[in-house]
Amino acid sequence: MKQKIGLTTGILLILTWCLLPVAWIISLSFKSQEAITNGSPGFFPSPGGTAGFANYSDVLADEQFRRAIINSIGISLIATTLSVLIATLAAYAIARLEFQGKKFVLTTALVIAMFPVVSLVGPLFDLWRTIGIYDTWPGLIIPYMSFTLPLAIWTLSAFFREIPWEMEQAAQVDGATSWQAFRKVIVPLAAPGVFTAAILTFFFAWNDFVFGISLTSTEAARPIPAALSFFVGADPFNRPASLLAAAAVVATIPIVIIVLLFQRKIVAGLTSGAVKG
Amino acid sequence: MQARQGPGRRRLVAALATLACGSALLTACGGGDSGKPTLNWYINPDGQDTLTMLAEQCSTDEYDIAIQLLPASATDQRTQLARRLAAGDTSTDLMSLDPVFVAEFANAGWLEPFTGDRAEAVLDDDVLAGAADTVVWEDEVVAAPQWANTQVLWYRKSLAEAAGLDIGPDSPVTWSQVIDAAASQDGATVGVQANRYEAYVVWINSLIAGAGGAIIEDTEAGRDAEVTIDSEAGQAAAAVIQQLADSGATQPDFTTSNEGTSLGRMFPDDGGPGEFMNNWTFVYKNYESTVGAVGGPADEQELEDLGWARYPQTVEGEESRPPIGGIDIGVGAYSENLDYAQDAAVCVTSPEAQSALAVTDGLMPSRNSVYDSPELQEAYPADLLDLYRQSIETGAPRPKSAFYSQISSAVQSVWHSPTSVSPDSTPQESADFLRQVLSGEALL
């Protein structure tokens, strides 16, 4: 009984920890901008300082922010797709093939995972403006791919190692063509891993800030985190806290949806193969 | 530093930008395929609605002007523009520049100088001295003044009266008097801009200039300019900041205060005495448009209680040197449509354009004659217009140096936090640091 109380308390603590700041940002997004300018302390909007959904409609009416959403979704999706594709090839080789340089690949991936991105943005900015992809989608997609590859390769090779590849041969013996064997046997087994790697990669690209502010300068490519930090409200001298909060909530919705749908897979991806033995 | 528009106004406009760039996913929007070029005008967020209108009006049969919005802070605006220009961007045609960045941009060769008729059109005798000074670099006109900004002392008449402060057009006050007056009244405060950002340097610069000094002299020498912040004037400036910091008349967010944080303290909800606030010209339109709203005056009568006076003196008897700000329009040197862009720059800085910005957005003209226009005379009290005009004419610009942003950062880093400022050490320390930074011997 005592243990049960302790456990329940623990669960409540975890839920509070995780959700209180989220609740706060939602609550803040309902404070009116006038109340913010004038100062409106407290967790909940004051009775006279409630904005309803005005902040949301303002944010969604903001052309720059709408562009940022499109940029973020487009760039993150393309980077994720390409990164997972390339990582799948590499992870397959690492998990199933013997070849020279395997160690080099894994070392490179590890070093890049630890790389301080800030030390790259200067030269990268220089390089990008020389070859003309500064402030474009490819200008962000390429670094996102590079920096998500390690994560994707490690996750995928961990998954691929668990796949019983002999089943493919077994299926072929049973009369399936090699394509059928691959599609009916291997794809279903590999899909969860690919999927998990894709989600984690997407999270990374969605979250990135350093590249986002350094390699863009207009809404042609500026992603959401950069747009948030440059957000302009009615009052250029005060951060439009409640508008920003509304924008932040909007930017978090895709994350919440992904988490709700795939929480099991994400946890598996983060932990499976993270630690062996 | 720029002013702002009132919080009651909607700013999410940029509809034109959509039209121009809506489909351009992978490239910055530039000249369209149709043959009629589109000029990109990078604007800062002040007065968006009017600027959008100006862009439309100044578009001709030969070219269209599309608005691109820059971030809110002056520092971010500079970074965004400079990155584009450093990349040799051909789609940066027109840009709204904070005056302090004009020298840096011109020195880097990023601004196409105005010559001949156009130079005369954008810079003639009608332009007020404080504003005119900001667009000249190495004897060339490198930008067109669009509007000018300055700070005045805003206050509650009732507060000044209660504190026994003699204040008016003919009786200028000193910083010391203002701080004492606020400290003498329970709940009264002095509003300034003392966060670690550009406007804090604005304040420091005007304090020093008001005592007859300068942060730095001989600025055209670039890195070899003479640092003069460790002068008596520098000490006088530090003394003012120290006096305010120790006075008890500071606002709770003193060390993170900006142009917006002290607005709500003029007419507080709890009926407090209000404040003395040194702030830009937008303040008048701001309170005028928020009568009856949260953070604004309760009614027209309370608005009557709003007083204004010339920027306070640093040293008693020595004329104050109010801050100068505003926006200059520069034309990108890599633009593919230099002639069109310069014509457009002339158009968006015309007297009519300046009048529209002043009347609707509180962004004051850089041209003397516009102050006499019937529209302005109707929109503003006559004495306020004169105060603005005089302040801009006699204001103190910030150092005009190609290394201004380093100078500014260096000053900020030593003078912030304002609670640590002391006349005995701060000016000396910041002079040493500034010299090191300029000679590349110290990190910023």
Added chain:
Amino acid sequence: MSTVTAPREGGTRKQGRKETPEVSDRLKAENNLGRKLVAPAIVLMLLVTAFPMARALYLSLFSYTLTAPDDREFVGLGNYLTALTDSLFWTTTLNTVMIMVVTVFVELVIGFAFAMVMHRVVFARGVIRTSILIPYGIITVVSGFAWQFAFSNTNGFVNSWLPFVADDFNWFAQYETSIIAIMVSEIWKTTPFMSLLLLAGLAQVSEDMLEAAKVDGATWFQRLFKVILPNMRAAIMVAVLFRALDAYRIFDNIFVMTAGANGTESISFLTYRQVIEQFQLGIGSALSVLLFLSVLIVAFVIVKVFRVDLSNARQG
């Protein structure tokens, strides 16, 4: 990073691999195929890191400002000397190390507690898992804003919730409280990640051993320190390594919450300011190189001091 070893290879491939000429051909083909498959990944990873790093090395030998390109001048190792003799560089580094140590320690303690709860819990697993993934998935900039506004004395709630703190207390007015606010945001966002890694480690601790210890009369504390923690050592160390390197590179929260005011700058932020804001490509590049080297040093120290076995590591 030579301690990395290849993950174990999968399944059945090894059987029947004998030293016959035919197999040796197959080995060669396999070698080729393997290289071809990893080539795109390697090229991409190096394109974005190796080339810019080489360029940074080169530029770091010049005095070079983007806005005054004509003044470019070779200064040899002068930029490094300037940086390394500048007190700002060292206070910033110290501040960064402090942030790293404090946040990782707090995350470890709280994350472990969370992991214990999640390990024991039998009901509401989905709800907990979903909740704990939200801070993990949320944009760091959003977290920074949320906490900045929470600590704000004009629009926040922290002052009114905390006893002994005046309602108008300004958290961002001095170093100590600003850095606390920054660390709170950092810790909030990353503790869930830590707890998930630790949860995976907890799952590796055998229940039989715990039962045996219980039967032997070991107290809860003894079981924790003698059985659970030693068996989780690998998991803890890997989690610490990756979180520590992440924390050492802290940038987003500082940019959003204080912009480096009151001495809250991190080494990443300092580098960013020189290169991107001040356009000091010369000394900025020198700082970039120093930042990279210091990350390697931090990684090396952690690996050596804690004897992390990277062969089992995978970054998360």
